[in-house]
Amino acid sequence: MEQRSTSITLLDVAEAAGVGESTVSRVLRDHGSFSEKTRARVMAAVETLGYVPNRIAGALASTGSPLVAIVVPSLSNIVFADVLRGVAQTLEAGRRQAVFAVSEYEPSREEALVAAMLAWRPAAVMLAGLEHAEGTRRMLRAAGCRIAELLDIDGTPQDLAVGFSNRTAGRVSALHMVQRGYRRIGYVGHDIGQDTRAGKRLAGFRETLAEAGLAPASEDIRAVRSSVGEGRIGLAALMARQPQLDAVYFSNDDMALGGYFHCLEAGIAVPGQLAIMGFNGLDIARHTPQPLTTIETPRDEIGRIAAQLVLDDAPPQTVDCGFRLVEGATV
Amino acid sequence: MEQRSTSITLLDVAEAAGVGESTVSRVLRDHGSFSEKTRARVMAAVETLGYVPNRIAGALASTGSPLVAIVVPSLSNIVFADVLRGVAQTLEAGRRQAVFAVSEYEPSREEALVAAMLAWRPAAVMLAGLEHAEGTRRMLRAAGCRIAELLDIDGTPQDLAVGFSNRTAGRVSALHMVQRGYRRIGYVGHDIGQDTRAGKRLAGFRETLAEAGLAPASEDIRAVRSSVGEGRIGLAALMARQPQLDAVYFSNDDMALGGYFHCLEAGIAVPGQLAIMGFNGLDIARHTPQPLTTIETPRDEIGRIAAQLVLDDAPPQTVDCGFRLVEGATV
DNA sequence: ATCGGTATTGGCAGCGCTGCCAACGTCACC
DNA sequence: GGTGACGTTGGCAGCGCTGCCAATACCGAT
Numbered sequence: 001m002e003q004r005s006t007s008i009t010l011l012d013v014a015e016a017a018g019v020g021e022s023t024v025s026r027v028l029r030d031h032g033s034f035s036e037k038t039r040a041r042v043m044a045a046v047e048t049l050g051y052v053p054n055r056i057a058g059a060l061a062s063t064g065s066p067l068v069a070i071v072v073p074s075l076s077n078i079v080f081a082d083v084l085r086g087v088a089q090t091l092e093a094g095r096r097q098a099v100f101a102v103s104e105y106e107p108s109r110e111e112a113l114v115a116a117m118l119a120w121r122p123a124a125v126m127l128a129g130l131e132h133a134e135g136t137r138r139m140l141r142a143a144g145c146r147i148a149e150l151l152d153i154d155g156t157p158q159d160l161a162v163g164f165s166n167r168t169a170g171r172v173s174a175l176h177m178v179q180r181g182y183r184r185i186g187y188v189g190h191d192i193g194q195d196t197r198a199g200k201r202l203a204g205f206r207e208t209l210a211e212a213g214l215a216p217a218s219e220d221i222r223a224v225r226s227s228v229g230e231g232r233i234g235l236a237a238l239m240a241r242q243p244q245l246d247a248v249y250f251s252n253d254d255m256a257l258g259g260y261f262h263c264l265e266a267g268i269a270v271p272g273q274l275a276i277m278g279f280n281g282l283d284i285a286r287h288t289p290q291p292l293t294t295i296e297t298p299r300d301e302i303g304r305i306a307a308q309l310v311l312d313d314a315p316p317q318t319v320d321c322g323f324r325l326v327e328g329a330t331v
Numbered sequence: 332m333e334q335r336s337t338s339i340t341l342l343d344v345a346e347a348a349g350v351g352e353s354t355v356s357r358v359l360r361d362h363g364s365f366s367e368k369t370r371a372r373v374m375a376a377v378e379t380l381g382y383v384p385n386r387i388a389g390a391l392a393s394t395g396s397p398l399v400a401i402v403v404p405s406l407s408n409i410v411f412a413d414v415l416r417g418v419a420q421t422l423e424a425g426r427r428q429a430v431f432a433v434s435e436y437e438p439s440r441e442e443a444l445v446a447a448m449l450a451w452r453p454a455a456v457m458l459a460g461l462e463h464a465e466g467t468r469r470m471l472r473a474a475g476c477r478i479a480e481l482l483d484i485d486g487t488p489q490d491l492a493v494g495f496s497n498r499t500a501g502r503v504s505a506l507h508m509v510q511r512g513y514r515r516i517g518y519v520g521h522d523i524g525q526d527t528r529a530g531k532r533l534a535g536f537r538e539t540l541a542e543a544g545l546a547p548a549s550e551d552i553r554a555v556r557s558s559v560g561e562g563r564i565g566l567a568a569l570m571a572r573q574p575q576l577d578a579v580y581f582s583n584d585d586m587a588l589g590g591y592f593h594c595l596e597a598g599i600a601v602p603g604q605l606a607i608m609g610f611n612g613l614d615i616a617r618h619t620p621q622p623l624t625t626i627e628t629p630r631d632e633i634g635r636i637a638a639q640l641v642l643d644d645a646p647p648q649t650v651d652c653g654f655r656l657v658e659g660a661t662v
Numbered sequence: 663a664t665c666g667g668t669a670t671t672g673g674c675a676g677c678g679c680t681g682c683c684a685a686c687g688t689c690a691c692c
Numbered sequence: 693g694g695t696g697a698c699g700t701t702g703g704c705a706g707c708g709c710t711g712c713c714a715a716t717a718c719c720g721a722t
């Protein structure tokens with residue numbers, strides 16, 4: 001019950017229960033065979049002593065690793081938080097522990113974090129996207145642990161990839177606007193150097209406009225991280241330059257909401273005067289006066305599936321979780 | 332360079348560099364003394380072999396723990412993600428590793444997660460708020476590790492507490508509305524059984540209304556987690572019952588934004604016909620057509636300070652990080 | 663009562679690293 | 693030339709647990 005400087009070990013429990021160390025270990029892990037009587041005595045001793053197994057020691061002694069490392073670009077963006085949650089939940093059920101770090105969208109930082117993570121000998125390392133520094137890839141390859149790349153399947157995965165095609169999402173968005181009759185479509189986005197997935201959506205969007213025989217979109221690409229404020233500024237800037245636009249595709253919902261708020265304030269009728277489309281399917285975007293037309297992505301599911309594949313030690317594969325076009329009231 | 336089944340150990344590096352194990356350990360940790368010549372040889376061997384130290388073994392052998400455990404109620408709520416980021420960043424600089432889990436606002440789950448976390452022998456366990464299951468408190472006390480309770484200082488901390496007074500925040504909000512001349516003030520909130528911090532804000536809010544000689548607020552408290560949609564529904568319900576209200580205090584910005592969107596859609600003038608006030612200071616709430624009047628909380632700072640206190644092994648204390656009233660355009 | 667087979671159990675060698683201590687030179691100084 | 697102090701270094705005993713293997717107990721069948 002009370003704490004002690006020299007902690008209680010397996011051996012203490014074994015002595016208290018009058019059994020051997022290995023027996024206690026077997027009972028606690030419910031692995032191997034032992035009698036019901038033994039289990040009861042061991043559990044009683046554990047209870048009495050207030051024993052808490054030391055997983056550090058366990059991890060060192062056993063072969064498989066109980067840790068899974070996750071490096072996300074950001075936590076301000078709810079997208080990664082959702083993925084993280086899915087991963088953590090699934091790992092928890094599998095008796096694994098998630099360790100994480102935030103790269104702030106910097107490849108060099110991601111590299112340093114992956115290096116630090118590998119020192120924990122994780123069963124797997126999970127990263128956002130398929131683009132990584134050469135050093136990151138090399139380390140990962142040499143580490144011999146599983147690698148899961150999330151939220152993107154447009155490219156060549158190292159091992160496991162779970163996500164959806166951002167390029168296709170961009171195409172679908174463009175097509176939706178074209179089909180709805182819009183012809184002068186612009187784009188407002190954030191830094192695609194950092195967020196390569198947004199870059200892929202933009203590429204798909206451009207392709208489809210071209211295929212539809214439309215002029216390349218007027219674009220306002222801001223060299224910063226996405227945010228509602230930047231979306232607002234971006235749309236204002238774009239409209240100042242190209243007032244004839246009838247629709248704008250945004251790099252994601254944060255940016256799109258910014259644009260939408262600009263319209264509300266500037267008295268621009270949506271979608272009559274200007275249609276707006278986002279990406280991600282954020283909860284808040286469903287509850288604006290007019291629900292935002294966007295593409296909903298299965299973030300939680302992506303995290304859960306990736307974690308499950310790691311738990312199952314599944315063979316290398318790419319899982320396309322798809323996405324869903326949400327027809328709101330802004331296009 | 333290439334991976335091997337039996338991994339490269341300190342001993343391999345020591346032999347390659349022609350020095351002893353302890354010397355390699357000293358060089359890699361930059362701890363103790365060694366010559367520049369030795370460092371160079373060791374580093375060369377590390378490079379050649381592609382050696383990655385095993386932190387699991389290191390943690391087991393050394394006294395202090397490199398891990399810090401964090402259990403947050405949710406990751407959907409950006410508030411906790413912000414705290415998590417602050418913690419992770421600061422720990423990283425201190426060569427510690429964050430491990431985390433999500434309790435989904437369930438005390439029993441928090442208890443189970445804390446138990447699981449303690450098996451990692453963390454240097455500290457960080458939790459949201461001061462209210463925890465009795466079992467959680469007992470385990471934490473017995474564990475003998477540092478405890479940091481975040482985002483709330485209204486109560487009796489176990490060890491470290493870093494946050495702000497939610498009760499005071501509630502009082503300040505009420506006072507602000509009263510001072511602005513509002514007299515028929517309502518409240519729309521989410522489940523305060525789960526989110527005790529929201530409950531404390533509500534308590535402060537009620538106190539101040541009473542002190543101002545105003546009638547108790549009409550309240551619409553929804554027994555669910557906070558969300559924009561619920562805020563919207565909640566305000567609609569409250570206004571249907573109490574159309575004479577001239578201001579509404581929301582349990583947080585998510586709820587408040589929902590209320591604001593309802594007003595935009597229902598044609599209720601804000602703040603002329605109805606004033607709206609939130610809590611948290613979310614980024615998006617700064618960019619709505621009218622910026623939301625709210626209270627901004629230093630979430631990132633709370634995470635950083637808590638992590639720093641743990642790194643410094645500071646004595647038990649409560650740090651009030653305060654909050655800031657943001658005068659938007661909705662009150 | 664004997665025997666093979668199965669269910670339980672204990673002993674102990676590591677897992678890879680750190681912390682401690684003894685053993686080195688190497689100097690400056692007497 | 694002797695001496696103590698200091699900067700370096702290597703050896704090795706654990707940290708607490710798991711995995712392996714041998715030992716023992718127990719069972720029904722012969």
